[in-house]
Amino acid sequence: MGSNPQEGLLEPMEFEHDPSSRKKKGAHRPVFAEVFQLEGESVDLPKKVHLLVNPFSGKKKGRAVAERVIELVKEAGVEIQSSYSAYSGHLVTMASALVVGKNEVIAVVGGDGSLSEAITGRMLLGKKGKETFAIIPAGTGNSHAHDLKLSSVEQAVEAMLRGHRQALDLARVELTEGLPGATGEPMVRYSHNLVTWGLGVDSTIQAEKMRWMGPIRYDVGILLAIMANRRRTATLTLDDRYTTDDFTLFLVQNTQTGGSMLPLAPGASTDDGLMDIGILKKMGRRDVLKAFGMLKKEGRHVFHPRVDYHRFTSLRIDTEEPTAINIDGENIGSTPLSMTVLKHAAYLMRPN
Numbered sequence: 001m002g003s004n005p006q007e008g009l010l011e012p013m014e015f016e017h018d019p020s021s022r023k024k025k026g027a028h029r030p031v032f033a034e035v036f037q038l039e040g041e042s043v044d045l046p047k048k049v050h051l052l053v054n055p056f057s058g059k060k061k062g063r064a065v066a067e068r069v070i071e072l073v074k075e076a077g078v079e080i081q082s083s084y085s086a087y088s089g090h091l092v093t094m095a096s097a098l099v100v101g102k103n104e105v106i107a108v109v110g111g112d113g114s115l116s117e118a119i120t121g122r123m124l125l126g127k128k129g130k131e132t133f134a135i136i137p138a139g140t141g142n143s144h145a146h147d148l149k150l151s152s153v154e155q156a157v158e159a160m161l162r163g164h165r166q167a168l169d170l171a172r173v174e175l176t177e178g179l180p181g182a183t184g185e186p187m188v189r190y191s192h193n194l195v196t197w198g199l200g201v202d203s204t205i206q207a208e209k210m211r212w213m214g215p216i217r218y219d220v221g222i223l224l225a226i227m228a229n230r231r232r233t234a235t236l237t238l239d240d241r242y243t244t245d246d247f248t249l250f251l252v253q254n255t256q257t258g259g260s261m262l263p264l265a266p267g268a269s270t271d272d273g274l275m276d277i278g279i280l281k282k283m284g285r286r287d288v289l290k291a292f293g294m295l296k297k298e299g300r301h302v303f304h305p306r307v308d309y310h311r312f313t314s315l316r317i318d319t320e321e322p323t324a325i326n327i328d329g330e331n332i333g334s335t336p337l338s339m340t341v342l343k344h345a346a347y348l349m350r351p352n
Helices: 062-075 090-096 112-123 143-147 153-162 199-208 211-228 285-296
Strands: 048-053 079-084 104-110 132-137 164-177 186-191 194-198 233-238 241-253 275-281 307-312 314-318 324-327 330-350
Touching: 048 062, 048 090, 062 079, 062 104, 062 132, 062 153, 090 104, 090 112, 104 112, 112 132, 112 143, 112 164, 112 186, 112 330, 132 143, 132 153, 153 330, 164 324, 186 330, 194 199, 194 330, 199 211, 199 241, 199 324, 199 330, 211 285, 241 314
Parallel strands: 048 079, 048 104, 104 132, 132 330
Antiparallel strands: 164 186, 164 330, 194 241, 194 324, 233 241, 233 314, 241 275, 275 307, 314 330, 324 330
């Protein structure tokens, strides 16, 4: 971000229509970017796997998934060491305590939030060399694994042991710890997936109060947030430009997929040195419902007249009062928020 940012964001990015797709909600499907801009590299079988497990992920199936991973890795003749988290945030400290050697992999059993914690724990050490991570999807939100086309434990282990090593961008995020009302301290997290502000966070906070409803609670949470139609004013700064306005939602993405496997960012690539943001400007209830309907139809929300799409290397969100922030599927902090993109800050194993 420049020292003297200018008022007014640049012209938003425009998407091409995919004419081979059927029109839904008045628009064709957008042409999606490649998930990877660069080709990954072949690597030798890892010498060791450091397995970090969130046993509470998904429907508390993390431990069972980990047992299968251990079995498969041992069958491949690779050393594996496992450890299990006991509470939210524990993987940050567990990851920072690992002693990781050359040609070793840090694998995470869990969802996007679990991988975020593990990456944060390693990045906070300030190591110079890039480390290699692997995802074993077992959470309620497996957005990054979806972009990698990983749907089973066997696929994920095969990618970890014999796949390609891919450069991965990360975002260094500074914010206030805890949701609004908490007297939190400044904190730093590293995001590999998404950062959300506005209606989307409000809906997940509502959903957490209705866990007894099961997965449908997310749809109910979104509906309640839309009906509340809260006013959300913020100053958004992208690189050297800023704007202050009423907004509905910011969808800041490194991956293309977000919560509930929604195609939030059709233009995102995880190794292009940029993050993407979908800006849903102030809307009435009818427009919000239409935009979410278009979003669910293969990312057509990018053609909604009240949605702008940008790419950036630095971002800042300022609000008069603290407002909630979701990082990689976890409601963990509040504004003010500042973000810097770190190009190729780590490696991630993916299928061949």
